Amino acid sequence: MQSTLLNKMVKGLSLALVTSAVSLSAMAADVAPAVVYSDAGKFDKSFSEAVWNNGVKRFMDETGIEVKEAEPTNLAQVEQYLKRLAKRGHSPIVAVGFSQANAVSAAAAAYPDAQFTLIDMVVPEPNVQNVVFKEHEGSFLVGVLAAMKSESNVVGFVGGMDIPLISRFGCGYEQGAKYQSADITVLQNMTGSTPAAFGNPSKGAELTRTQMEGGADVIFAAAGGTGNGVYQAAADAGKYAIGVDSNQNHLHPGTMLTSMVKRVGEATYQSYKAAQNGTWAPGVQVMGLAEGGVDWAIDEHNRGLVSAQMEARVNDVKAKIIAGEIVVHDYMSDNACSY
Amino acid sequence: MSRDTRLAWINGLLLPLMNILTAFAATAILFLLINVNPIEAAKTLLYGAFGYGEGIGYTFYYTTNFIFTGLAVAIAFHAGLFNIGGEGQAYIGGLGAGLVVFMLFPGLSPWLMIPASIFGAMLFGGIWAMAPGYLQAYRGSHIVITTIMFNFLAATLMVYLLVKVLREPGKMTPQSVLFPDNAWLPFVHDVLPAFGIEMERSPLNLSIVLALVMAVLVWFFLWQTRWGYAIRATGRNASAAVYAGISQKKIIMVAMCISGALAGLVGINELLGYHHRIIMNFHIGYGFGGIAVALMGRNHPFGIVIAALLFGTLYQGGAELAFEWSNISRDIVVVMQGLVILFCGALEYMYKPWLVRWLAPVKEVQA
Numbered sequence: 001m002q003s004t005l006l007n008k009m010v011k012g013l014s015l016a017l018v019t020s021a022v023s024l025s026a027m028a029a030d031v032a033p034a035v036v037y038s039d040a041g042k043f044d045k046s047f048s049e050a051v052w053n054n055g056v057k058r059f060m061d062e063t064g065i066e067v068k069e070a071e072p073t074n075l076a077q078v079e080q081y082l083k084r085l086a087k088r089g090h091s092p093i094v095a096v097g098f099s100q101a102n103a104v105s106a107a108a109a110a111y112p113d114a115q116f117t118l119i120d121m122v123v124p125e126p127n128v129q130n131v132v133f134k135e136h137e138g139s140f141l142v143g144v145l146a147a148m149k150s151e152s153n154v155v156g157f158v159g160g161m162d163i164p165l166i167s168r169f170g171c172g173y174e175q176g177a178k179y180q181s182a183d184i185t186v187l188q189n190m191t192g193s194t195p196a197a198f199g200n201p202s203k204g205a206e207l208t209r210t211q212m213e214g215g216a217d218v219i220f221a222a223a224g225g226t227g228n229g230v231y232q233a234a235a236d237a238g239k240y241a242i243g244v245d246s247n248q249n250h251l252h253p254g255t256m257l258t259s260m261v262k263r264v265g266e267a268t269y270q271s272y273k274a275a276q277n278g279t280w281a282p283g284v285q286v287m288g289l290a291e292g293g294v295d296w297a298i299d300e301h302n303r304g305l306v307s308a309q310m311e312a313r314v315n316d317v318k319a320k321i322i323a324g325e326i327v328v329h330d331y332m333s334d335n336a337c338s339y
Numbered sequence: 340m341s342r343d344t345r346l347a348w349i350n351g352l353l354l355p356l357m358n359i360l361t362a363f364a365a366t367a368i369l370f371l372l373i374n375v376n377p378i379e380a381a382k383t384l385l386y387g388a389f390g391y392g393e394g395i396g397y398t399f400y401y402t403t404n405f406i407f408t409g410l411a412v413a414i415a416f417h418a419g420l421f422n423i424g425g426e427g428q429a430y431i432g433g434l435g436a437g438l439v440v441f442m443l444f445p446g447l448s449p450w451l452m453i454p455a456s457i458f459g460a461m462l463f464g465g466i467w468a469m470a471p472g473y474l475q476a477y478r479g480s481h482i483v484i485t486t487i488m489f490n491f492l493a494a495t496l497m498v499y500l501l502v503k504v505l506r507e508p509g510k511m512t513p514q515s516v517l518f519p520d521n522a523w524l525p526f527v528h529d530v531l532p533a534f535g536i537e538m539e540r541s542p543l544n545l546s547i548v549l550a551l552v553m554a555v556l557v558w559f560f561l562w563q564t565r566w567g568y569a570i571r572a573t574g575r576n577a578s579a580a581v582y583a584g585i586s587q588k589k590i591i592m593v594a595m596c597i598s599g600a601l602a603g604l605v606g607i608n609e610l611l612g613y614h615h616r617i618i619m620n621f622h623i624g625y626g627f628g629g630i631a632v633a634l635m636g637r638n639h640p641f642g643i644v645i646a647a648l649l650f651g652t653l654y655q656g657g658a659e660l661a662f663e664w665s666n667i668s669r670d671i672v673v674v675m676q677g678l679v680i681l682f683c684g685a686l687e688y689m690y691k692p693w694l695v696r697w698l699a700p701v702k703e704v705q706a
Contacts, residue, residue, distance in 0.1 A: 041669070070662055071669045075621060076542050076613065077658050080397060084662070101512050102614070121512060162498055163513055193491070193498040195620060332511050335503070 033059065033272045034068040034090035036081050038097030040198050042071055046224045047198075047264065050246040051096050051119070054265020059272045067272070079103035086111035092129070092275045094119065094268045098165060104128060115280055117271040119264055120165065122284055130284045131267040131293075135165075136172030137321055138260040138294030139220070140328045142242045143176020144317050145296065146218040147184050148310050149240055149257055154185045156216035158207050158230050160223035161197040162190040164332045169222035169244070169260070171337035172328055179317070179326070187211045191226050201229030208233035208241075218242065218257060231256060240305070249301040257305055259297040263287065290322045345699040349691070351642075353698075355635065355683065357690050359649070362682040366675050373666055380660060380667070387659025388652040394659065396527065396541020402651030403543075403608045404429075406550040408629025409636060409643040410557050411602035415482075416638050417561060418594035419574035424471060424486025425602040425626025427493030428464040432603020433610045434497060435463025437505075437515060437617035440522040449521040456522060457549070457607055464603015465596040467493065472595030476588040482595075490626070501619055515617040524611040544612030546604070553601060554640040560597075561640075570594050602626060634684040646683075653679065 035056050037048045056067045068090055070081040078100050085093050086107055092115035095104045101121040108116050108125040115127055122130040146155045157173050159166040174186045189207045191197035204226035208219050212233070219234055220242040221227035227244060228251070234241035235252040243249065243259030250256075267287065274280040287293020296314060298306060306314075320326045329339035340348075367377035388398045408425045415422035422428075439459030443452060471485035501513040524545050528538040561567040572580040573590045581587055609621040632650055636642030657672035682689075 069665075073658070073669050073672075074623060075618070076397070076400065080393075080658065081662065098512060099619070102514070102616075102618070162495075162502075164502060164511060193495040195623070 031065065031092070031272060031275045032068070032088075032090045033065065033092055033094070033275065034070070034085040035094040035268065036070045036072060036078060036085070036096065036100065039072055039074070039078075039099065039195060040097075040224055042069070044199065044225045045228060046245045046248075047262075048096055050262070050265045051094070051268050052265070053246070054263070055094070055268025055272075056265075058265065059269050063276070065276075075099065075103065079106055082107035082116070083110060086114035086116075091115045092117050092271050092280055094271055096120075096264070096268075098163075115275060115282075117268070119267060125282070127282055129271060129280065129282050131264075131271075132284065132286055133262050133264075133293045134286060134288030134328075134330070135169050135222075135260075135262060135294060136175075136328045136330050137289045138262065138296065139169045139172030139222070140176035140179070140321065140326075141289070141296045141314055141318055142220055142258055142260045143173040143178075143186075144180045145176075145258055145306070145310060145314050146173070146220060146240075146242060147177040147180035148313065149305070150181075150184070150216075150218050152215045152217050153181060153183065154187065154215035154217065156187045156208070156211035156214075156219035157189070158204055158211070158219060158221045158223055158226070159188070159190040160192075160226055161195060162193050164335060166190065166222055167337065168331040169220075171331040171339075173220050174337065175328055175339050176317075180313075185215070187214050187216050191223055198224030198226055200226045201232070204229030205233035209237070212237055212239055220244070220260070222260070243297075247297040247299065249297055249299055253301040254305070256302055258302055261295050261297050263293055263295075267293070288321075289318055342699050342701075346695070349694050349698060351637070353694060354687070354691060355637075355642075357694075358683045358687065359679065361686075361689075362679045365678045365682070369671070369674065369678075370667075373671070375664060375667060380664065383663050384652075384656035384660050387663075388656035392528075392539030393541045394655060396539065396543035397658075398648075398651045398655040399527075399547055400541060400543040400608070400613070400651070401654040402647045403547045403550045403612075404605050404625040405628055405632045405647035405650045406554060406644055407604045407608070408602050408625050409632030409647050410553060410629075410640060411598045411600075412629045412633035413636070413638040413640070413643060414557060414561070414570070414601065415594050415598040416633060417567075417574045418570045418590055419577060420472075420475070420482050420591065420594060420598075422468065422486050422595065422598045422602075423483055423627070423630060424468060424489045424599075425605075425629045426622055426624075427486070427490035427626070428467050428599040428602035429605035429622040429626050430490075430493045430497055431467040431606075432460040432464035432599075433606025433617060433621060434500070435603060436460035436606045436610055437518070438463075440518050440611075441515070445519040445521070447521055449523075452521045453524060453611065456611055457604070460603040460606045461600035462603075464606070465600035468595045468599020468602070469592060472592045475595075476591040497619065501617065505617060507616075513619055518611070518615045522611060523615055524607065526612075542613040544608065546608035546612045549604065549607065551644070553604065554644050557601070558640040566593065602629070631680045631684055634680075634687075649679070650676075 042048050072078045094117045096119050098121040101123050104116050104118045105123045108128050117129040119131050155177050157170045170188050177184050177186050191203050208230045218240040221230035222244045231241045231252050235255040240257040242257050245262045247261050248259045370377040387394050411425050436456045436459050439456045474480040474485050475482040505515040507516045527543040528540050531538045569585045632646045636646035653676050660667050661669045661672050
């Protein structure tokens with residue numbers, strides 16, 4: 001008895017929410033944005049946190065509009081949350097991470113009026129905006145810098161979970177390093193084969209020490225929270241490390257050579273902003289160096305480590321990639337690092 | 340009431356009830372500390388888990404997984420083995436289910452396809468558990484160490500297969516192609532209308548029936564067959580069992596094989612029932628959750644079903660809590676589940692001496 005009453009109340013409420021959202025979106029001034037973080041969690045110091053810091057939080061601070069956030073713990077929950085958000089009239093809904101692709105596909109088909117923005121993967125639905133990044137281009141740049149900085153002519157790469165997306169970082173880095181110094185050795189390790197590989201700093205530190213024993217003196221981590229262990233180990237040994245996703249230069253000033261930033265927060269922010277301005281459009285956005293989607297970070301924390309000559313060289317390579325003179329091979333195009 | 344009956348009531352009903360209430364009380368204190376009204380939070384949790392069709396569907400969908408892994412842990416436990424490899428066995432079970440689907444020709448009747456796939460899941464899960472079983476039985480490698488290592492082997496193998504071998508051509512996501520329709524286990528919301536009941540869409544599928552059947556079969560096997568007796572005897576007192584002519588090696592192999600086969604069925608609920616393709620990490624958390632479920636359910640199928648329902652409720656209700664309350668993060672939900680495990684599992688006998696002294700004291704013998 002009570003449950004049917006509750007049911008009716010909730011149905012009425014959600015109906016009211018939906019209708020109010022519809023009338024609001026007709027005005028195209030107000031949006032009811034939402035975000036579903038990756039299952040690594042919102043505060044992973046890296047990927048999801050960049051979405052929060054530079055996207056969600058920024059949008060909330062600037063506009064005062066609340067962004068509804070959801071943190072799923074398993075894949076079934078991702079779809080549940082996406083659908084729930086759409087049902088309650090939230091739009092656009094930003095889905096963070098490649099593993100949400102199937103869920104976005106299902107939710108977008110079930111709620112054709114809602115707008116979804118998927119980060120890091122492509123789903124061909126008419127109401128999905130897909131934002132993918134050319135991580136290999138940014139990694140190429142930091143590879144060039146690593147090779148210039150290295151005295152031993154050995155550099156290292158520590159990846160997170162062993163999936164093609166992460167190999168794309170490693171492959172771009174390797175190409176950059178070899179472009180700069182053809183006979184350089186690039187040591188590469190993946191942390192693991194489960195999502196836990198993105199949150200295992202002690203294993204990251206272990207791999208870093210092993211690579212340093214092998215002579216590496218610059219190590220690039222593309223491993224989410226695992227990277228914190230990599231940076232720490234490099235700092236302890238007085239070697240250099242390269243951060244990823246967020247600008248992590250400030251973590252260990254003096255040993256953080258640079259960071260390969262991937263502007264996922266910016267993509268999130270732009271999606272909300274576009275919806276607010278009524279210019280949100282579905283389709284695929286490929287964010288490379290030219291679009292400012294990936295870049296290398298230079299600020300007051302690493303200025304002392306990067307000489308003027310290095311900076312000029314990296315910016316020169318960057319211009320060449322943008323101009324198309326250097327084509328960086330994308331690991332995910334053929335699942336191999338052949339270049 | 341005789342003392343034995345009273346002890347049985349204390350063990351079977353009173354203790355679990357008091358433990359769970361203590362866990363809830365601890366959670367309530369935690370909620371008060373973070374400025375959440377525990378009563379309102381409990382309402383959100385219960386409404387989320389049982390208040391509407393979709394929520395109920397999710398609750399029972401999670402419950403299904405926990406029944407499978409709970410039974411898996413229990414069977415091994417009865418043989419005195421602590422199988423903590425449920426994660427890997429579930430993962431590989433899913434691989435078996437999927438491989439059977441891809442190997443059989445696509446036009447096959449679902450009446451053949453689905454049972455064959457279920458068999459595939461059990462076979463693969465069973466074999467995956469038998470390897471550590473063999474190492475324990477014939478080489479003396481401790482099962483706890485080997486099963487947990489096999490979890491990582493399973494994860495590595497699956498990543499390799501999904502990235503290099505089974506990946507859908509032309510797609511970047513490490514996952515297989517969609518299963519053909521005839522390998523889709525029907526959703527409950529598609530079946531119930533035939534009986535005149537409407538239900539909201541949810542991932543709940545007919546695997547729940549399979550789970551309940553398995554619970555009955557496990558009960559029958561453990562308490563009504565010679566094999567079951569041999570397993571329980573080995574678990575209670577291995578040397579006595581050997582003395583009675585039971586081969587310990589054989590029992591270890593059989594128990595692990597059945598245990599792995601049951602865990603492998605998680606792959607049926609997840610892949611045939613919901614995702615309809617082989618994906619990565621569908622199994623995360625259920626293998627380890629099964630340990631808590633078996634512990635709470637006193638390793639008895641009936642108790643396991645109840646404990647699995649409790650965990651399903653906490654999963655779905657917890658997801659709802661984290662979603663609706665901005666100051667309850669998903670980590671608080673994990674803490675909540677942890678408190679339930681702590682009080683129901685680790686501190687299982689906290690109240691027991693006190694309860695026994697009060698309700699079932701040993702009568703002093705008059706000299």
